[in-house]
Structure formats: structure tokens, C-alpha cells
Amino acid sequence: MTTEAASTSIPQQSRRSAGLDGPARIELYETMVLSRTFEEAILREYHADKGPGFDIGKGLVPGEMHLSAGQEPVAAGVCAHLTTDDAVTATHRPHHFAVAHGVDLEKMAAEIFGRETGLGKGRGGHMHLFDPATHFSCSGIIAEGYPPALGQAFAFKRRGTDRIAVAVTGEGAANQGAFHESLNLAARWSLPVVFVVEDNDWGISVPRSVSTAIGSNADRAAAYGIPGERVENDVEAVYDAAAGAVARARAGEGPSLLEVHTLRMWGHFEGDAQGYRPDLSEVSEHDPIPRYEQTLRDAGLLDDDKVDEIRRLVSTAVEDAVSFAKSSPIPDPSTATDYVFA
Amino acid sequence: MTQVVFPSLSKETPDAEGVLATWFVSEGATVAPDQLLAEVQVDKVSADVVAPEAGVVHLLVDEDSAVRQGTPIARID
Amino acid sequence: MTITEAPHATRRLSTSKAMVEAIAQEMDRDPSVFYLGEDVGAYGGIFGSTTGLLDRFGPERIIDTPISETAFIGLGIGAAVEGMRPIVEVMFTDFMGVCLDQIYNHMAKIHFESGGNVKVPMVLTMAAGGGYSDGAQHSQCLWGTFAHLPGMKVVVPSTPADAKGLMTSAIRDDNPVVYIFHKGVMGLPWMAKNARSTDEVPEGDYTVPIGKARVAREGSDITVVTLSLSVHHALDVAEKLGPEGIDVEVLDLRTLVPLDREAILESVGKTGRLVVVDEDYKSFGVSAEVVATVTDHDPGMLRVPVQRVAVPDVPIPYAHDLEYAVLPRQDRIEQAIRAAL
Numbered sequence: 094m095t096t097e098a099a100s101t102s103i104p105q106q107s108r109r110s111a112g113l114d115g116p117a118r119i120e121l122y123e124t125m126v127l128s129r130t131f132e133e134a135i136l137r138e139y140h141a142d143k144g145p146g147f148d149i150g151k152g153l154v155p156g157e158m159h160l161s162a163g164q165e166p167v168a169a170g171v172c173a174h175l176t177t178d179d180a181v182t183a184t185h186r187p188h189h190f191a192v193a194h195g196v197d198l199e200k201m202a203a204e205i206f207g208r209e210t211g212l213g214k215g216r217g218g219h220m221h222l223f224d225p226a227t228h229f230s231c232s233g234i235i236a237e238g239y240p241p242a243l244g245q246a247f248a249f250k251r252r253g254t255d256r257i258a259v260a261v262t263g264e265g266a267a268n269q270g271a272f273h274e275s276l277n278l279a280a281r282w283s284l285p286v287v288f289v290v291e292d293n294d295w296g297i298s299v300p301r302s303v304s305t306a307i308g309s310n311a312d313r314a315a316a317y318g319i320p321g322e323r324v325e326n327d328v329e330a331v332y333d334a335a336a337g338a339v340a341r342a343r344a345g346e347g348p349s350l351l352e353v354h355t356l357r358m359w360g361h362f363e364g365d366a367q368g369y370r371p372d373l374s375e376v377s378e379h380d381p382i383p384r385y386e387q388t389l390r391d392a393g394l395l396d397d398d399k400v401d402e403i404r405r406l407v408s409t410a411v412e413d414a415v416s417f418a419k420s421s422p423i424p425d426p427s428t429a430t431d432y433v434f435a
Numbered sequence: 436m437t438q439v440v441f442p443s444l445s446k447e448t449p450d451a452e453g454v455l456a457t458w459f460v461s462e463g464a465t466v467a468p469d470q471l472l473a474e475v476q477v478d479k480v481s482a483d484v485v486a487p488e489a490g491v492v493h494l495l496v497d498e499d500s501a502v503r504q505g506t507p508i509a510r511i512d
Numbered sequence: 513m514t515i516t517e518a519p520h521a522t523r524r525l526s527t528s529k530a531m532v533e534a535i536a537q538e539m540d541r542d543p544s545v546f547y548l549g550e551d552v553g554a555y556g557g558i559f560g561s562t563t564g565l566l567d568r569f570g571p572e573r574i575i576d577t578p579i580s581e582t583a584f585i586g587l588g589i590g591a592a593v594e595g596m597r598p599i600v601e602v603m604f605t606d607f608m609g610v611c612l613d614q615i616y617n618h619m620a621k622i623h624f625e626s627g628g629n630v631k632v633p634m635v636l637t638m639a640a641g642g643g644y645s646d647g648a649q650h651s652q653c654l655w656g657t658f659a660h661l662p663g664m665k666v667v668v669p670s671t672p673a674d675a676k677g678l679m680t681s682a683i684r685d686d687n688p689v690v691y692i693f694h695k696g697v698m699g700l701p702w703m704a705k706n707a708r709s710t711d712e713v714p715e716g717d718y719t720v721p722i723g724k725a726r727v728a729r730e731g732s733d734i735t736v737v738t739l740s741l742s743v744h745h746a747l748d749v750a751e752k753l754g755p756e757g758i759d760v761e762v763l764d765l766r767t768l769v770p771l772d773r774e775a776i777l778e779s780v781g782k783t784g785r786l787v788v789v790d791e792d793y794k795s796f797g798v799s800a801e802v803v804a805t806v807t808d809h810d811p812g813m814l815r816v817p818v819q820r821v822a823v824p825d826v827p828i829p830y831a832h833d834l835e836y837a838v839l840p841r842q843d844r845i846e847q848a849i850r851a852a853l
Contacts, residue, residue: 180590214627223626230593230622230630237613240586247587248594258590271613274583281578432628433663435686456701457710459524470523476701 113332115394121173121328122389123403125165125382128192130407132160134415135188135205139363147364153206153419156218161189163326163358166381167291168193170331171259171351174339180228180245180258182238184291185220187231190261196224202414208421215424216432228258236262236269239288243275246284250345257285257342264352265296267310276317276350285342287335288350292323293357298369314350321350326381356381437487439509441502444477452503453477455496462494472509475502486511520714522673526699528560530672530713534679535562535599537717539569542597545683548575548584549601549637558603559639559695581611585636589619592634597683605640605654605692619688620663633686635679636664641694641741641791643839644703648827651835653740656790656797658690659768665689665722666768670697670743672713674766677720685722694741694791706744723767725775731761734852735779737802738789739765742821742840746789749845760849768798773805777813780806784815787848789840794822819848 113121135158142152149156161168164186172193175181183190191201196212204211205219212222220233228245232238242260249256266272267290279286290310294301307313314321320341324330331353338349358376360367367373389395445451457474460466466486473484486492490511496502525533539545547562553576556563566574577584581602588600602608608615615636622632642651659666665687669675675693682689699709728743729750736746743764750760763779765772780786786806788799799820806813821840829835 180594182590212627213625213629216627217625221621221625223622223630225626225629228594232618234613234617237582237586237618240583240614241590241593241618242586243583244587244590244592244598245594246590248591248596251591251596270610271582271586274578274580275586278578278580278583278587432624432626434665435623435628435631454701457526457699457705459526459710471525471529474526474701479702481701 112336113329115392117173118329118389118392119394121169121332122385122395123407124169124172124193125328125385126403127407127410128165128168128189129162129382130404130411131192131198131414132162132188134411136160136359136363138415149364155207158219158363159186159361160359160363161186163356163376163379163381164291164293165189166326166328166331166385167289167353167355170328171287171289171335173332174335175257175259177227178256180242180249180256181230181261182242182245182258183229183231183261184235184238184263184266185231185233186263187220187222191222191224191229191231194229195227196222196229197226198410198414199417200224202418203421206418206421207423208418209424210417210421214432236266236271238262239271239275242286243279243284246279246286247282250285255285255343257287257339259287259289261289261291263296264290264292264294264301264310265299265304266290267313268304276314276319276348279348280317280319283345283347285345286348287338287342288348290350290352291355292352293355295357295361295370297361297365309352311350311352319348319350321352323352323354326353326355326379328381328385437490437511438507439472439484439487439511441475441504441506441508442482442484443504444475444480444482445504450503450505451477452501455498455500455502455508456481458494458498460492462492464492466490466492466511475508477504484508520716520718522712522714524710525672525713526710527669527672527675527693528563528698528700530676531561531679531693532563532565533713534676534718535683536565536568538680538683539565539573542683544596545599546573546575546596547599547601548577548588550577550579550603552576552601557601559693560698560700561601561637561639561693581607582614585611585614586618588634588636589614589622589632592632593622593630597633599635599637599683601637603639604650605638606649606652608638608654608657615664616661620661623687624663631686632688635682635689635691637691637693639695640692641696642828642835643696643741645830645832645835647830651828653692653694653790653792655692655739655768656792658692659798659801663688664769666692667722667766668692668694668739668768669766670694670740670764671708672699672711673718674720674726674764676713677718678722678766680717681719681722684719689722692740696741697744706741708744708747720766723770723772725766725772726764727761727775727779728764729760729762731759731783733759733783734785734787734849735761735763735783736787736789736845736849737763737765737776737779739768739798740791742789742791742845745840745842746845748842749849753846753849758849758853771801771805776802776805777809780813784813785852786814787819787821787845787852789845789848790820790822791840792822793825794820795825797822816852819852821845821848
């Protein structure tokens, strides 16, 4: 069942995805399945050794863990328009964007496991993934990933390229100063940025209706003179809206804001019992991946064999990455003060 | 011999008074053309004064003293 | 000790002009260098950091920003990550509060968090210091706060030559460098200036190494470790006490991160007496770190207790006499030296 997008200020094209042929649609599905399978593996590994109760500092993947189950359509739909020359700055919940943008799965897994072979040699962890090969970065500070994206876009523009920066935050971040400063400056300097807001309804335990004075952050775009659009958690709706935003940026027409009303299927962090959440029992009904799978089955693009094959390939890739991580060396404590300065 | 005068920074008030804020050269120093001699200020506008030609500079006013626009501030021999 | 590459011709410049010269020379040399901040264009920087540069390099490279420190410091970070060399100005160190996250959680940590895979070669310039009645929110130094947070180098030039040499080094450094200039050393025409704010500056390519202190005045009786404007006040006192037979050694730190601990130890090892002069707040900061450098190594080096002359943990007052009672000026420095002898 298709969902209606909210009214927008970008000229509306047909909702039928222009430029999405069969193989491209299957690729969107594969990206989402890869992302979800990766998160499920991390979920498994994270909880495997925290017992007997829940000791957050214990186990092979200690610390906070913010997983992206349910938000795959945002990453898949936006990143389908990008190459690895484009920059993506993500949030404390970064894995789906990292996967969709092409960050090496093994190095990402190794970083999450804190190993020497990780993206940051174990120094950064799951919220601080940096991959220069794909211009991917993320930050654990709400909204603060937006400003560096401006700088990457500035460099791309200054060098006369059509590369762009995609900057991702959540709906709670839209109430932080960095969000507003970034929209104004990117608009004023016409920077090639696509601002993505993942509205998953919850800022930890606080719903948007409690935190935000207006109903849709897409409406904030007009305050900065840029187009804003809000779509539902459908990968092709995201793809369509992102197409326009990305094209604008590449053409030198400046930034846009794309808000996706997405779904946080699991807790804010692992260990979050979500007692504050009344809709918890219905969450799995809105899982975007089975819904899209059904859409593609109905279109004759997927069948049992094809789905099994995809799941097998994805599982292999994910489990290989986890094995790589687990068999990688733990950083030597005597190197704890390395890499402060170049 | 060439005179170096306090520049006209305030066009509306030709005989406005400013200050010789900083001397960058000492009395009797040998200077080259375009060498920075002084920084002057009228109200909040400041400007650099450079040597019009090479020679030995003689300072005619003290640093921090009030000077009217157009007044000679140095002599180059 | 100042290390220069070759004997240079010199001429006299103010600290402000020396800083501008370094920026201009690097911008000529490297097209990826650009300067952004509030009022850095036509105005030339509120405290003379970019005077004349807009005319010379144009608005593409000398860029006026909105009042959005978080956004434009972040922009500098992103541009640096992509290989440019931005110089980003925060108008007053006092404004660090509105943008500190980008500075200490991003600019300073990205290299480390990425295991050295991502560099952030940017310079963050800031004006600091009091003495002209600008009040509690516009007179702070705060270099101790930046020095305390890992991942950024911190340089604080006191002389025109060092202003040029350290700026050149900062721009060329592949790390984030916080470059803090005291308004009182700039030699600005609209603020009372000390005699040494205009001095000889080498022409051409000139660098001063980051991480090396300089003996501003050699002496044998007592060591005064200090930085920024306080160097000039310490020199004033040393000149006054010389005829009395008190031989003061003044050590200009020039860099806080990395701190030249060897220079501190060498000087105190020689004199056995230490006075630290720091215009930042007294407790939990630079002056304590200098003292700890000595006592961590060998408290026996000290023949007498250390004297610290700093701002006494109070917001800077507005009224002139109150302000001058808390600043570490010549009278308090002289008092401290005499107390240590």
C-alpha cells in the first residue's frame, strides 16, 4: 500500500519513480536487507555477553549501541543517488547510512568491536566511524554533524566539482542551534548539501509533539529560503524526493531539506526498555522491509528463490565481517595515547 | 628633500585632527620607497603612511600626538 | 630560543601587521588557504587580524560569515578534512561557549577517533585579554581551557616576529592549531599599546617552531615564566630591577600545547626561583601546570615557594581600578619577584 507524501514546495513529479527500473528496485531492497542483517548481527553480538543482567561496559561490543532497524528506507533511498565521491555525515545511529553509502563492512565491524583493523583502529567506536575512502563520518553529538558537511560541500564546490554532501540528523536535532545555523549558512552560500531529517517520532523517550513547536521540520526549510519536503517511510518515496534534492545540489542550486517520517523499531539504545512507548506492540507491523518485499513480489521482481539468494549472500557478507572483527587484534594499551596529533 | 604629510582620511572635514598612532621607523633611519613609516588615525579610521622615496627620514611629530590632516609629519632627505 | 632558517632582513611592524603578513604570504604560496570569520572582510578583523587582505585576495578567500560560529567552524573542519587549509576566526576567546562542541569534540578529536586516517589542518584564531574596560564577557584569555582539552595545539605569540612565525607554522601544520592573540600586543592605534608591540620582523618566509619557548631576557637570580602581553610587563619589571642587582630571567612560553617543559626546567634549574605570570584565571590552569612541571620533575629544584600572578578566579570587573586590581600587571609582578627573593 502506498502512502501519501506531505505537501511540499518542490515541484511535484509523478509519484511513480522516474528512473527506477527493476534491477534498481531490487538493489534498493538488497541495500535495506544488508543493513538490517548487519544490525541484527550487531544486536546479537552486543547482547551475547552482557549478562547475567545488563552490564553496559561488558563484552566484546561494550558501550552504547544505537541501531537503525526500521530506518533503512532513508539510507537506501538517499544513497542510491550518491557515489563514494560524495560525502555523508551521519548521527549516533549511523550504520544504515554507512552500509548504504558503501563503507567497508569488515572495517566497520572491526571498529564496532574496537579492533586494531577497524576504521579508527579501535579509537572511535560505533558512533565515530570515519571512512575517508567514501567521505563518510558520523558524530555522537546531536546536530553537530551538520556543520562539517557544509565544509565538505564548500570544498567540493570551490574545486568546481558536482560532488555533494548529505547531512543527516534526527527530528530532535532540529531544535538544536547547529541545525539552524547550518541551514542558514548553507542557503546563504548556496552550498551543495542535502539536509536529511530522520523523524522517527522519538528523541530517546520524548515524542516530537512534546519537543517541537511545529508539526513538520520540512516546514522549517522555508524559514531559510530552501525547499523542504516530508515523505513517509517508503524507500521509493525517499528515492524520488532525494532525486530532486540531489539534482538541485549537483546543479549548483543550493541546499534542500528532506524529512522522512521513519520508524525506530528498537530502543533508542540497546538496553532501552521503551516503557514510555505506547505503540510498541504495533511496531513490527510497520516494518518497511517486508512491505517493500511484498511490493516487489507483486511486481514480479522477487520470488522465494530470489529472496533466499539475497538473504544468503547478505548473511555471508555480514557474518564474514563479524568473523573478521572477532579475529582481529585488540589494540595494545601502550598505544593508547597515539594519534592525538598527526 | 620631500615632505611626508598626514593623510586626509576625513574628506568631509579637511582640517580634522587625528593622531599619529605608531612610528615604524626611528629618527634618522634610512628608508626605501614604499617602506612603511607610520600608522595614523582619524576618528576610527586608520591608515598606513609609506615613504614616497628613498632617503634618510626625520620625524617631525611624536607618537600619540594629535595632528591635523595635511600637516607634515616627516621629512625625507 | 628562536630558530630561524637563515639570516633575514628585518623591518619594524606591529604585531597585527606581522600576523597579516604571514597570512598573506601563505595565501600567496598555497591556494587552499582561506580566512573566514565575522567582519574579517572589509573591516579587516575587529582586532586587525586581516587588514588589507580583502583587497588583495578578494571575497572568495577572505570571507565574512553570519554570526554562526558553530556552523562556520564546522565548515572549516569539513573543508580541512577535504584537504583545504582554512583559517577560522572566533572574534573573542570569550565566545568559545557558543561553539565549543565543534572545537573540542570535533576539530580536536577527529584525527584521534579516525586512528590517524583523517587530518584536520586548520587554524582557529581568537582575540583574548583585557585592560581596556571591556568587562567580564569580553576580556578573558581562556587559553588554559583550550590547552586542557586534548587534540589541538595552542600557540600564544607575544611579539610581532613570533606572531608572524607562529602563524606561518600554524597554517603549515597538519593539526588543528588554536592561535590566540592578545588584543594588547597587536599595536592597534585605538588601544593603549606597549612599546614592544612594534618590533623587528624578518622579511620573507619565516617560521617559529610550535612547541618551543624563548628566553626573552636571560637572568640568573629568578625565573619568570609567562606568555602573551604579560611577557612585556615582566620585561618592564626586569628592566626596572636590573639596576638594583636583581637579575630576572623571562621565559616566553609562546606555545601552550605542546608545552616546552624542558625550557621551564632548564631555567628553574639555573635560578631555583619561579614566578609564573598568566592573565588567565589562576586555579586549575596554565600557572598550575607550569608549577607541576617543576614539582613532577624535582621539587628540590625550588629554593623558595613558587609565586603565581594570575587573575584571581573572579570575572573581570568593568570599573578601571577594579580591573587593574585583578590583572597581572607590573606592580603585582614586581611584588611577586621580591617575595621570592
